[in-house]
Amino acid sequence: MRLFASAPPRRTTTPFSLVLAAVLLLVGGLLLALPDRADAADTLISQGRPATSSSVEDVTFGPEKAFDGDPATRWASAEGVDPQWLRVDLGPSATVSRVKLVWEAAYATAYRVEISADGVTWTRLATETAGNGGTDDWTGLTGQGRHLRVYGTARGTPYGYSLYAVEVYGTSGTTPPPTGAFTVVAAGDIAAQCTASSSSCAHPKTAALAQRIAPAFYLTMGDNQYDDALLSDFRNYYDKSWGAFKAKTRPVPGNHETYDPAGPLAGYKSYFGAIAYPQGEPYYSYDQGNWHFVALDSNSFDDPAQIQWLKDDLARNTKGCVAAYFHHPLYSSGGHGNDPVSKPVWRILYAAGADLVLNGHDHHYERFAPQDPDGRATAGGIVEIVGGMGGAEPYDIETVQPNSQKRISGTYGVLKLDLTDTTYTWQYVGVDDRVKDSAPTYTCH
Numbered sequence: 384m385r386l387f388a389s390a391p392p393r394r395t396t397t398p399f400s401l402v403l404a405a406v407l408l409l410v411g412g413l414l415l416a417l418p419d420r421a422d423a424a425d426t427l428i429s430q431g432r433p434a435t436s437s438s439v440e441d442v443t444f445g446p447e448k449a450f451d452g453d454p455a456t457r458w459a460s461a462e463g464v465d466p467q468w469l470r471v472d473l474g475p476s477a478t479v480s481r482v483k484l485v486w487e488a489a490y491a492t493a494y495r496v497e498i499s500a501d502g503v504t505w506t507r508l509a510t511e512t513a514g515n516g517g518t519d520d521w522t523g524l525t526g527q528g529r530h531l532r533v534y535g536t537a538r539g540t541p542y543g544y545s546l547y548a549v550e551v552y553g554t555s556g557t558t559p560p561p562t563g564a565f566t567v568v569a570a571g572d573i574a575a576q577c578t579a580s581s582s583s584c585a586h587p588k589t590a591a592l593a594q595r596i597a598p599a600f601y602l603t604m605g606d607n608q609y610d611d612a613l614l615s616d617f618r619n620y621y622d623k624s625w626g627a628f629k630a631k632t633r634p635v636p637g638n639h640e641t642y643d644p645a646g647p648l649a650g651y652k653s654y655f656g657a658i659a660y661p662q663g664e665p666y667y668s669y670d671q672g673n674w675h676f677v678a679l680d681s682n683s684f685d686d687p688a689q690i691q692w693l694k695d696d697l698a699r700n701t702k703g704c705v706a707a708y709f710h711h712p713l714y715s716s717g718g719h720g721n722d723p724v725s726k727p728v729w730r731i732l733y734a735a736g737a738d739l740v741l742n743g744h745d746h747h748y749e750r751f752a753p754q755d756p757d758g759r760a761t762a763g764g765i766v767e768i769v770g771g772m773g774g775a776e777p778y779d780i781e782t783v784q785p786n787s788q789k790r791i792s793g794t795y796g797v798l799k800l801d802l803t804d805t806t807y808t809w810q811y812v813g814v815d816d817r818v819k820d821s822a823p824t825y826t827c828h
Contacts, residue, residue: 571743605637
């Protein structure tokens with residue numbers, strides 16, 4: 384149990400007269416300093432702030448529980464895995480002077496307290512190498528940034544890491560804190576023709592991961608069911624995994640949904656029904672917070688009706704942030720490569736100030752820097768993510784495209800998107816609950 388960050392004073396022998404004089408001086412100093420100490424009291428700046436974590440034991444132990452001010456609730460990570468981390472968004476330019484941790488029985492023997500301006504580059508504020516649980520109160524800290532995290536590297540028990548509370552004290556930034564925070568889980572290229580009875584079957588594992596994250600809703604980027612997306616296959620495979628949260632899923636079709644012998648998208652439409660056709664077509668839009676989401680069918684980007692609907696939909700939009708998702712990526716370093724069928728849609732989205740595009744088709748994870756439809760890097764461009772590792776056989780990275788910032792192949796997982804009224808960021812999380820990539824935090828156009 385740590386009470387202070389600083390080392391304890393060295394013990395020495397002192398004559399009584401000197402001790403008495405020191406005590407009198409100390410008391411007098413405290414009396415004179417009392418008003419200033421009250422004025423300079425640390426302010427709690429972390430309670431109720433948006434929080435994320437590397438994993439959760441289950442949905443009842445989410446990262447927000449460590450910041451809700453309730454001493455009976457807690458965050459808990461997946462068991463038996465190092466490292467793990469818990470992170471809170473304090474708002475722009477927060478200054479941190481103190482961090483108090485209240486551990487549950489599953490504590491850390493070694494961990495770091497770190498701060499970051501962008502969620503990518505971290506500066507260490509405190510280090511514990513011999514933790515014994517209880518309460519750790521790190522005082523006298525000096526740090527400035529937006530994100531603070533507790534990064535556990537060694538567990539004190541065979542279980543995971545668990546914190547009743549992380550209290551961050553200091554001064555909030557002058558910029559108003561982000562509001563309307565919510566989380567979305569996304570993946571494409573999901574259900575191979577296998578079930579959890581096979582240890583090599585991946586889509587039950589990505590489904591379990593998606594449920595542990597417990598987002599506001601789920602979205603898919605096509606090729607939901609392999610190989611020909613028959614209704615019977617949806618029922619036998621997809622429904623046994625990702626079907627567990629079907630009611631909270633907002634899908635789009637991929638090219639495999641067009642291979643159904645009963646007709647293009649026949650099994651897809653029969654399985655999802657109004658969930659995939661809320662506006663009568665396989666393309667639709669909806670809002671969450673200050674975000675406008677546009678779900679498109681990239682199999683029919685040559686359909687004038689869909690293109691006109693997209694233009695009209697974006698013209699009516701009143702939200703400050705725009706995300707679109709569809710199957711075929713305009714840019715990809717994977718086996719399928721760039722798909723020019725999506726360029727006209729990119730031009731429409733770019734002209735409307737869209738922020739984010741999510742795709743599948745290539746079976747890997749990749750993120751791109753903001754770029755325009757012609758592939759020129761620009762701060763006002765669209766951020767594209769390829770997230771095709773939902774369960775289908777992985778593809779190799781073949782030709783690295785300009786503006787590609789990170790590529791991962793062979794590791795199944797999902798996108799965990801954290802959005803606010805003005806910003807967005809995400810992590811690519813593997814089925815082992817470990818974060819494989821963390822993106823910068825972007826501000827909506």
